[in-house]
């Protein structure tokens with residue numbers, strides 16, 4: 553029987569240059585979708601999927617993430633004194649629930665390298681990798697859907713989504729045989745192929761259930777032409793030794809790593825909120841950009 557997936561790794565050492573100046577003094581993982589930082593969506597997904605041991609791979613300037621998942625005695629005392637019980641519970645939920653460890657990536661040498669630095673913390677057990685940029689609204693949670701496949705097939709499982717052909721060069725792309733609806737056995741995988749080289753339009757999105765043999769495979773993986781160690785290339789190496797699977801995620805994914813995707817996610821999650829949906833929808837329907845431009849003149 554497959555071992556339980558208890559640990560979830562969150563690579564969070566990126567510089568967030570796409571969101572400058574907002575990310576000059578603040579990590580991009582802390583940008584909010586409505587009122588919750590992006591990274592918290594991923595952490596809540598891990599917890600709801602049964603992985604309650606969180607490993608954050610950070611870099612310079614990421615202290616705000618550590619503070620966010622730590623107890624804030626001052627804030628709790630203040631909220632308690634003011635009788636703001638609901639907010640207090642919300643704040644406590646964040647720091648109570650999780651067992652978090654931090655490891656520094658040091659140099660930005662790619663996703664494969666970020667996974668490699670967690671080797672000692674992960675140890676000899678299966679684990680999840682969650683790329684916080686990909687925020688997925690799904691029930692059951694995306695990672696849970698993957699762990700179900702992992703427990704059945706006892707091999708690494710990658711999250712898959714069909715993407716438009718013109719977008720394949722932004723993703724790891726798989727060549728695979730669909731063994732039953734939504735579950736694939738991977739024949740090959742290639743990192744960010746051109747449209748012509750891509751073996752399909754089945755993209756790896758930011759969730760992985762991995763086994764500890766990925767570590768030696770990554771160690772043997774050469775840097776690519778940009779000087780980074782790619783997780784996709786490590787998996788390609790591991791594929792020589794064991795079957796690897798794909799699981800098409802049933803849910804709604806937002807790529808908050810680019811501006812348009814981020815804005816869409818903000819609107820989506822605001823419309824999912826009972827306290828905001830009505831008035832926000834009215835506002836969106838009534839936006840008159842002509843007037844807005846006029847007002848600026």
Ligand code: G1P
Nearest residue numbers: 663686722723724756757758784
């Ligand atoms: C990474 C991976 C890529 C994957 C993508 C999913 O790329 O290298 O294989 O498809 O995440 O979001 P990045 O988006 O970090 O460039």
